[in-house]
Every structure is written in structure tokens, then in C-alpha cells.
Amino acid sequence: MIKALSAQEILDSRGRPTIEVRCELMDDFTGIAQVPSGASTGGAEAVELRDADPARYRGLGCRKAAANVTGPIMEALRHRALSSQQELDTALIEADGTGNKSRLGGNAILGVSLAFARAMASREHKPLYQYFAEMIGNTPSHLPRLTINLFSGGKHAGGQVPVQDVLVIPAMASTIEQGLAQVAAVYEAAADHILARYQMRRLTADEGGLAPPFAGARAMFDDAVKAITSGGFEPGREISLAVDVAASHFAVAGGYQLGNATLNADRMLDTIDGWVSDYPLISVEDGLSEEDWPNWPRLRQRLDGRALTLGDDLLCTNPSRIRRAIDTGACDALLLKVNQIGTLTEAALALHLARDAGWKVTVSARSGETEDTWLADLAVGWSADQIKVGSITQSERLAKYNRLLTIERETGLPVVGWPN
Ligand code: PGA
């Protein structure tokens, strides 16, 4: 049973408001959690409630969301037994009553869902990853493989190049510690290279990726391969690449505006196919836009056995969209972002659907992050194949990597290899 909820507006890694929620249980155990926020958001995401007061934070204030936690949400939960995460989340969904959490706010609801999880974990004297694991009846057997942003464009870097993120994957590292050290060597090599080539200092995008004025996607991949080699690794064997195309954000009527070229879906598929042939890419996220349902199965077929077809904006961690993608063969991997759907229980349903379909799962942070580390525990507790947190240069990201290091020390679990 919940004794009290409190919430306050805090600032995320972009200096924009988000919320922090504190949940106190009847027996005085407490949990605090901070809620992240995206920029390259999918249209079907749970609604982030913002104040819309142009005089504060350009309308992005979160005082209303915080007030909903202490007001209507606390009222709805008062005197309820709520002995499990599922009971709490079901009560939250009912209290909101909308399909997209627009009444109370996905941010307010998720803050309560997460803070409750922390309070319960502390009451049960277990680490948070163990609580998450037990919540879904899982026994963690591995740590997630790292997928770490090297270069950024799109909405995370002022749109200097349309493709949003090129990531490096230490595919053969058997520990988080080893993977981080390898990626750090590649990142340093990339920074040196960019200084030489673009005469650019280390200007970074929202998630810490380097963001020089690349001529296009191929320039990003070329430079990434060079950085892997200069860092002392063999591209495609020791370190592979992943890309988040985030194509919804450059979709135009009838196709895709990729730099100066307007591509119809066929040419977009050819383009992605060419990237996967020419570069050591093992995962392609949002290669097509979130509404391009007819062409996603074609993309998956073209990439089958070569690279994962990973859905982010397409799926929005939303069980009904995931079911549609399974039925149509649109993807073979889920990007799981809890705040896209708004409660842990619904995110767990998304996970189960993806697992039952034989998909891979990447647990992901948002571009607007906080110093909270629950994401690392979630990725371990839910046995994600991969974790995507951003680069290794900013503390809101490093907090999660550092938490993974702690979990690694505590559990001694190995990192899942690739292919797995
Ligand atoms: P977002 O981007 O957090 O800005 O939505 C991350 C992603 O697209 O994967």
C-alpha cells in the first residue's frame, strides 16, 4: 500500500524539464525515480504532459505532471492494497482512462510506476535488477551487449545529416568493462580523425555522439570503420556497427528526403541494402518511417540473416503496434523504451510479445536523460540482448554504464555475444 507520493520538476540532460517521483510505502520503504524524455519521438508514444506556459521553459514545464502525481494519482491509489507492480500499473492506467495517457501524463504515470518499483525492491531487500527480473519471472543469465553512439545527426544534432545515429558494438567483448574500454579507444580515434578531417573540436550531439558536418550516411560509416581500425580493432569481427536511421524524421510525401536526394521506398530499400553490404552493420533501426507499414516486411526480408530490423518509432513499445509488426513480419527486433508506453507492466507485455515472436530486444535510453540508473537494472533484469544508452562522454549516460559495471561486479554474469 502506498502511504505518500511526491513529485518535483527537475531538468534533463538537455536542460528541459522532466519529473522526479518519490513513492513511500505504508511500511516506510521509499523509492525515487526520474523520467527521461525523447526528441526523435514516435507519433504513437504516450503523451508527455507539459505545462504549455510559454513564459517557462518555452512551454515545456512539468509542474502539471508533478501536480497530477500528488493530486489525482495519489487520490486514485489511496487505500488500495497494490501488492504487485501489475496491480499498481493497472490502477494507474484506469485512473488515466485514455489510450495514450494524455489525461494524467505518461511522464507522471511512469514516474510513479518506477518509483514504486524502487520502493518495492528496497522493501524486499533486493537489487532493482532482481526485482525487475522477478516481476516477469526471469532469471538473468547474461548482461546486455553494448551499442554505443559514435556519430550523430538528425534531430539529435541539428539535422546536419539526416541519419540520426551510427553506433559501435563491441561484439566480442565478454565483459562490460572490456567493451567500454574498446569503445573508448574507438571514440578517441574518431575524435582525432574528425579534428584532422573537419578541423572540428569535439562538438557533440544530445547523446554525446560526435557530430561533424558529414556529407551523408556513407561518410559516417566510412569514418566509423576508420575509427575502429585506428582504435586497433577489426571492423565486423571485434567491433561492428549499428545505425538508427530514424527515417520517420525525413519522410516526405511519396518517399524519403535523404540529403539532396528524394528516394521512393524502393530506392530507400536499395540504399539500406547497399549500406549493409558495404559496411559491418548488424542492426538497422527505423530504416523506414513509422507509417510505412507496407515496406517494412520488405526491409526485413532484405536484411534477414545479415542485420537486425529494429523497430523504434514504428513500434513505440506499444503492444498493439508490436502485434501488427509480428503479424506482418515487419521487424525482428524491438527497441524497448519504457516511457514510450508509460508503465513497466505494459513494457513487460511488449517484451513478452517480442520474445514469443523470437525477436531480439534492445533496451534503450532517451536523448533527454537523467542521472537515474534504473535503465541498466531493467536491461539486466529483463535479459535484453542489447542496451542503447548513447555515447560515453556525458554523465547522464555514464551513470547507466557505471551501474552496469557495478552489476557486473556483483553478479559476475557474462555479456551476451554476437550473434546470439
Ligand atoms: P529519442 O531518440 O530519445 O530522441 O526519441 C532515441 C532514438 O531514436 O532511438
Ligand code: ZN
Ligand atoms: Zn530510434
